[in-house]
Amino acid sequence: MGWKFDNPLYTLADEEEVNRMIQLWEAEKPGGMWEGNNRLPYPITYLLALIILTAFLITMPIWGQRPTAELYAPMVELMDSPEVQNMATDEEKIAYLTKRAMEVLETSDDSRLPGLLERHPISWLDLQLIAPAIREIASSGGPYGLESYNVIGDQVVLANFEGNWREDGLRERVQPWWDKGFTIDVFYVTYFIIAMVIVCKRLPPYQRKPDMSKV
C-alpha cells in the first residue's frame, strides 16, 4: 500500500506497489480472462465532462416552469383600453397585448420572464377568464404577489412550490433558478471526482501495460 505524491496526476502508487499489481495481473487469469490497463479515451473523458455540465444546465427549474400570473399582468392592464377594444379580431388583440407585455417583461429584473411568456402564450378568451383574479390579487395587498401565483388553464392558483420560510412565517412560493439540491449536487459530484481520481491513480499508470504473454 505504498503511496507517493510527487506526481499525483501520473500515479499515487509507489514503484513497488505498481510492480506488485502488474505482476498480479500477469500471473492471474480469473476464469481464463485478462484485464487491460487502458485509460479512458480522451473524447470519452470530454464527453463525461459535458455530461456533468449538461446535468446542471438542463435540470435547472428555469425549464419546465409553470406560467405565473405576473406574466399576464401587463396584458390585463391594457386589455380594456380603447386601443385594444377597437381591434377587429381576438387574434389581433392578443398579438398586440403579447407584444406590449413582452416589452414590459424585457425591462424586468427577472430575466426568465420573457422566455416564460414565449413558452406560455395565452388566448384572448383565457385572458378574459383569468383577468378578474389577476386584478384581485394585484389590488388585495395580500402576503403573496402575482409572481407567487400560477396560471393553470383558466385558473389562477397559489403555486404549489414550497421554498424557504419567510420572516412573516409563510413559505416562498417562487421557484428559484438555483436551490440547495443543486448545491448538494455540486459537492456530491466534486467528492465523486476526487474519489475516482484517487481510485484510478492508485492503480498502475495506464502507460504500464501488463504483459499477457507471461501468462
Place this chain on the structure above:
Amino acid sequence: MLLKYLFAKNEDIPPGTATIFFGYSSIFWFVIGTGIGSFNAAKLAFPDFVTGTELFAFGHMRQVHVLAVILGWISMAFAMTMMYMTPALGNTKLWSEKLGLWTAMNWNIGLSLGLFLLWMGFTSGREYSDLIWPIDLVVIFGVLLPLGINVWMTIAHRRTQGIYITNWFFGACIFFVIVVFVVGQSAELFNLTGLTEGYLTFWFAHNVLGLWITPVAAAIAYYTIPKLTGNPLYSHRIGHLHFWAIIAFYSTPASHHLLAAPLPEWLKSFASVEGVLILIPAVAFVANILLTMKGRWSMFVENVEIKFSVTGVLLAIPLNMQGGFQQTRAINWYVHGTGWIVAHAHLALLGMSSFLEIAAVYFGLQQMLRRKLYSLALANFHYWFVIIGFCIYWISMTIAGLIQGAGKIYEVPYIDVVIAEHPYMIARWVGGTMVFTGNLVWLYNMYMTAVEGTVVPKGRYAHELAYER
C-alpha cells in the same frame, strides 16, 4: 432429474447443477412472462378480447406479467449466471451446489405462489412492489439471502488474489437488492401511507432497476464479451469508474420519478441532476465493452451469444440517453404517465438487460450441460424475432406515448387519444407476440440441446466447435 440432488450430499452434486436448474427455470419464466405480456397487449389492442371474466381483466394480469419477468426471468437468469460465473472467475467451485438448488426450488415455489396470489387479486397495490408482504419475506429470506450467501462465500473462497469486476457487481448488487427489498417493502410492513408510501414505492422501483436489473446485466457482459472473444477486458480502471458511478449516481435519484408530487423541490432538483449523471456509468460501461470488441467484430455476425450481448450493450445507449433526459422537469412534464415510460421500461428490461442475460444463459447452459447448441438456425430465429419484436414494441409505444403526452398537455378528450393510439396498440401486440414466439422457440432449442446437443469434449468451449448437423 435435478430434484434428486436436493437431498444429496453437497459433494455428490455435479458442478453446474444449480446453474442448469436456474437456467431452465429462467427460460420457462421468460416464456410465461412474455406470454402474459402478449395476452395483456391483445387486450389493449382489441378491447373485446377475453371479456366478462374478472380474473382475466387487465388489472389482474398486468402485475403478473411484470413480476414474472422481473423475478422469474431476469432475476433467475442473474442467479443462473452467478452460479457459474462467480466460481469460474475465482478459479474455484460454487460454495454450495445444494444451497443453489434449494434456492432455485424456493424461488420457483415462492414465485408461483406470489404470482398466483397476485392473479387472484392479493396485491399490495404498489407498482413493482405488488407482492404482498409474506411473499416479500419469502423473496428476501428464501431467495435473495441464500443466493447472496452462496455468491459471497464463493468469492471469499476464491483461488485468485484479485476479484474480477463481474464479481464486484454480483457481490455488491445482491447486498443492494436485499436492502432495497427490506426498505422498499417497509411501507406495507409498517403500514406507511401517503407521500411516504409513494416515495418508498418509487425508491424501490428505481433502485431495483438501478442496483439490480441493469448493473448485474452489465456485469454479465464483462464476463461474456472477453470470454467469447478471447480479448482482454479493455480497461480495469474504467471498470472502477463504472462500478463506483453506479453506486454514486444510480442509488440517489429515486425522487425523479415523482416530480409532480409534493416532495421538497430541492430533493427533485438534486435527483434530476443525479438522473442525468447516470450517463457517466453508462458511458463507461458501453465504452469499455465496445473497445473490448476491437478486432473481433466479425463475431457480432457469426456468434449468437456475442450477437445478443453486443445488441444489449448497444441498447444501453438509447436507454440511458432516454433515462437521463426524460426525468428532467421540462421533458417529464410531457412524457410522465404516458406510453413513453412503458417503452422506456421495456427498453431497460427487454432490451438492454434481457439481451445480455439471454447471451449468458445460452453460453452457460451449453457449458454446464457440456453440449453444443442444438440448432444455430433456431437461435438466430430467436435473435431476430426478439430484436424485431422488441423494436416494433419500443417504437410503437414511444409514438403512442408522444400522442398521449400531446393529448394530456393540450387537454384533448381522452377518447380521442385512445382512438389516435389504437394502431400503435396493435403494433405493440404484434411486437410483443414476436418476442413471445421467439422465446418459445428458444425453450424448444434449449430442451433439444439438453437431449440431443453434440457433446462438447473436456477443455473445449461449445462455441469453438463446428456444427455437426
